[in-house]
Amino acid sequence: MLTVTSFLLTCVLVFLGGAIGGLGRFFVSGFVARRFGETFPWGTLTVNVIGCAAIGILAALFFDPARQGPSNLPLWALFVTGGLGSFTTVSSFALQTLALARAGEPLDAVLNIAVSLAACLLAAASGFGGAYALLGG
Amino acid sequence: MPRQVRLLMAVALGAASGSLLRYLSSLAALALFGSGFAWGTLFVNVVGSFLIGLYSTLTEPDGRIMAGPILRQGVLTGFCGGFTTFSVFSLETFLLLQAQAFGVAALNVAASVILWLVAVWIGYRIGVRLNRLKGS
Numbered sequence: 001m002l003t004v005t006s007f008l009l010t011c012v013l014v015f016l017g018g019a020i021g022g023l024g025r026f027f028v029s030g031f032v033a034r035r036f037g038e039t040f041p042w043g044t045l046t047v048n049v050i051g052c053a054a055i056g057i058l059a060a061l062f063f064d065p066a067r068q069g070p071s072n073l074p075l076w077a078l079f080v081t082g083g084l085g086s087f088t089t090v091s092s093f094a095l096q097t098l099a100l101a102r103a104g105e106p107l108d109a110v111l112n113i114a115v116s117l118a119a120c121l122l123a124a125a126s127g128f129g130g131a132y133a134l135l136g137g
Numbered sequence: 138m139p140r141q142v143r144l145l146m147a148v149a150l151g152a153a154s155g156s157l158l159r160y161l162s163s164l165a166a167l168a169l170f171g172s173g174f175a176w177g178t179l180f181v182n183v184v185g186s187f188l189i190g191l192y193s194t195l196t197e198p199d200g201r202i203m204a205g206p207i208l209r210q211g212v213l214t215g216f217c218g219g220f221t222t223f224s225v226f227s228l229e230t231f232l233l234l235q236a237q238a239f240g241v242a243a244l245n246v247a248a249s250v251i252l253w254l255v256a257v258w259i260g261y262r263i264g265v266r267l268n269r270l271k272g273s
Contacts, residue, residue: 010160011157011160011161014156014157014160015153015154015156015157016153017156018152018153018154018155018156018157018159018219019149019150019152019153019156020149021152021156021219022148022149022151022152022153022155022156022214022215022218022219023145023148023149023152025152025214025218026145026148026214048223048224051223051224052223052224052227052228054224055224055225055227055228056227056228056231059228059231059232063232065232065235068172077160080224080225081156081159081160081163081225082153082156082160084222084224084225085156085159085160085219085222085224085225086152086153086155086156086218086219086222087224088222088223088224088225089217089218089221089222089223090182090185090186090221090222090223090226090253091182091185091186091188091189091213091217091218091220091221091257092189092213092214092217092218093223093253094186094189094190094253094254094256094257095186095189095190095193095213095257097254097257098190098254098257098258098261113250113254116223117246117250120223120224120226120227121227121230121231121246123227124224124227124228124230124231125231125234128231
């Protein structure tokens with residue numbers, strides 16, 4: 001049960017994690033975009049795939065399937081809800097997909113959707129499976 | 138304060154408040170609709186996509202709202218980025234697959250992607266309309 005104190009602590013941790021995750025996304029996606037060009041949204045794709053692999057790993061470590069919830073709430077709030085939640089983004093993905101479609105690149109828009117979905121789900125599953133196997137589960 | 142520091146602070150503050158609001162949304166969705174489907178994540182991703190389409194269009198160089206690059210990045214990269222999440226969406230879909238709820242997982246993916254894109258498009262269209270309004 002969530003007490004008032006643990007609720008407030010969770011809010012602070014989500015806030016802190018969100019700040020760090022957002023800055024991380026700003027730097028990583030900016031770096032990738034400068035490096036590989038901005039005609040295709042490589043930066044957003046990169047942060048989303050990294051973030052999905054990481055959330056899979058952390059879920060294998062800290063998610064309790066029996067309770068359908070995290071086994072360590074403060075760590076989960078800081079690193080998953082705050083950190084990785086903020087490190088990855090749907091809004092930029094949606095805006096960039098729309099921009100590709102508007103720029104007369106419908107194929108790139110469809111490719112961005114397909115690759116993002118496939119790579120992110122695969123990354124989450126591999127992160128989870130890999131960490132689970134290493135734990136000897 | 139140097140410009141770069143103010144930019145980073147705007148992104149950090151935006152992302153932090155977006156994340157907190159996302160957490161509160163997911164708690165509210167859990168209380169309202171239970172844990173069968175990830176309504177909270179769907180809600181924040183759809184609303185965040187709408188917001189980024191609307192605000193980015195309204196603050197374009199010839200847009201209706203004048204926003205400096207720091208405020209603009211704070212809202213778009215910071216708030217909208219922190220409010221929406223691809224990782225939690227992926228994890229929730231993976232957990233559905235793991236629980237062999239294949240239909241719900243497929244529905245989650247299809248409904249999410251379609252609604253995100255429709256939302257960003259509606260936001261963009263409303264922004265274009267507002268930008269075209271004459272006078273102030």
